[in-house]
Amino acid sequence: MAADALIEVENLSVLFPLYHGSSRSLKKMVVAAASGRLAQDQQQRVVVRALSNIDLRLSSGDRLGLVGSNGAGKTTLLRVLAGIYEPVLGRLHVKGSLNALLDPNLGMNVELSGRENILLRGLYNGLSKPALARLEQDVAEFAELSDFLDLPVRIYSAGMVVRLGFALATAIKPQILLMDEWFLAGDAAFLDKARQRLEEMVRGADILVLSSHQTEIVRSWCSRVLWLDQGKIVADGPANDVLNQYLGHVPGTPIPALV
Amino acid sequence: MGYAPRGMNSVAITLAPATELNLRATTTPAGRNRWAMADIASGARLWRLAMALGWLDIRLRYRGSMLGPFWLTISTGVMVAALGLLYSTLFKIDLHDYLPFLALSQVLWGFLAALVSEACSTFTDAESVIRSVRMPFFVFAMRTLIRNTIALGHNIVVIVVVFAIFAVWPHWQSLLAIPGLLLWAVDALFLTLMLGAFCARFRDIQPIVNSVMQIAFFITPVIWKPTQLSPATIEKLALNPFFDLLEIVRGPILGTDIAPSTWAGAIGYSVVLCAISWAFFVRARSRITFWV
Secondary structure: OOOOOEEEEEEEEEEEEOOOHHHHOHHHHHHHHHOOOHHHHHHHOOEEEEEEEEEEEEEOOOEEEEEOOOOOOHHHHHHHHOOOOOOOEEEEEEEOOEEEEOOOOOOOOOOOEHHHHHHHHHHHOOOOHHHHHHHHHHHHHHHOOHHHHHOEHHHOOHHHHHHHHHHHHOOEEOOEEEEOHHHHOOHHHOOHHHHHHHHHHHHHOOEEEEEOOOHHHHHHHOOEEEEEEOOEEEEEEEHHHHHHHHHHOOOOOOOOOOO | OOOOOOOOOOOOOEEOOOOEEEEEOOOOHHHHHHHHHHHHHHHHHOHHHHHHHHHHHHHHHOOOOOOOOHHHHHHHHHHHHHHHHHHHHHOOOOHHHHHHHHHHHHHHHHHHHHHHHHHOOOOHHHHHHHOOOOOOHHHHHHHHHHHHHHHHHHHHHHHHHHHHHOOOOOOHHHHHHHHHHHHHHHHHHHHHHHHHHHHHHOOOHHHHHHHHHHHHHHHOOOOOOHHHOOHHHHHHHOOOHHHHHHHHHHHHHHOOOOOHHHHHHHHHHHHHHHHHHHHHHHHHHHHHHHHO
16 A cells, blocks of 8 residues: 555645737737837736645545635646646645546547547556556446447447546546546436446545535535635635535625634 | 455556655756756656557548558658659759659658647647646657657658669668667757747747748758759858758768768757757746646
């Protein structure tokens, strides 16, 4: 068994430069530099502080839920924990294997066959050859593709595509599982089998970080909740306490100071 | 280990490989340099992924066509035949002498031009992956190189056919092209890292790069022979980086001697290219995700 999983975030901030029209153009930048306006342009560049001064420590056994309105920084925080966005300020330390379920179609190419898509996903995850064979067997069996495995995903029925995507996403068991809410979107329609597989994966993970608007799922799966607003931590504590505060809060009103 | 205790449904449990990530916002050049080197090292370990992506790119490009990637071979062959007939008449050169030269030059130049042009979209094409999983950027650089190397492999058929028709046989000296090709590969990886990042930031670079390559095609002896120039002009050719780089691969295969100054030029230009590319990549690496 691998060593205990750990996530440490210290005083972390992420700034998003917003590029639009003219700042994407080299020509405009050169003209601006030539006419001495560059310094001013640099100042005026729109920067969004997507996360500011986040402190967080998670160890094995923690189940963290992220709540907050749209644009609060939930997905950005997941991307930071996955190492996709590197911090501009502060420090991030993640120990343990990690799987981030952020994009349902990661690496999925509809022109490729099911088998090739499985292989590609395995390679993205740096799996060894024997592990690739096991992955293929597992995914093919769960997604019930049988004869379609060697046909392009383009001709699959909608149900088959969903099964393949789901099977792929849940095939690789990490110590740290980061999940965005898309994953629970079709929750009601999930087959029992799918729900079982997902719950098995969640139980198997040492650390879960789940971002969702569906507070009931957060309440049943998470023991701790982090409430984010405009990139800042509003509250961090036991799931029920924070969720009650979150649900009691009327959007648009000032957020009460919390302990 | 045939039986996995947990999970009644799954036949096998695939565990994600263990990793550790210790990111600290770095602004020191040494810190950034360390991260860029780590990117290369971890990317190189994923060479099987890069190979698979490169192959799939080629297969997808020619999906549904009966000849598949051999369309590359055919279009190059037709191009070489047409240009060969046209220019041997225009320049009044013997076809036996000219066509092998043209076939080789055209294929090699096609590789360089496509590589430089595709380097620009290396990262922007991989946007969805870059934004949903932490992946070394070097993987995408390798993918671009591998994809173009596979295309080159298909085009080599044209060279072989033309050489066979005109009875030009390879000799031991041709092996000297190998170090040249290796230098190309190194240059290509560095250039891809730089152009990929630069074009992600500034979206108007790719057309500029394509025009530069178009001009380079005319001022470099690709379809014309250096010997058609006056001796004074030949010396100036060394100032063209593309000439030196092209010649270190083309010369040995055609059996022409390469001046040491050509090799020196090729290595010198490569060092400058790699140094600039590395400096840019080190600075830009952590920002690429925000740019794509």
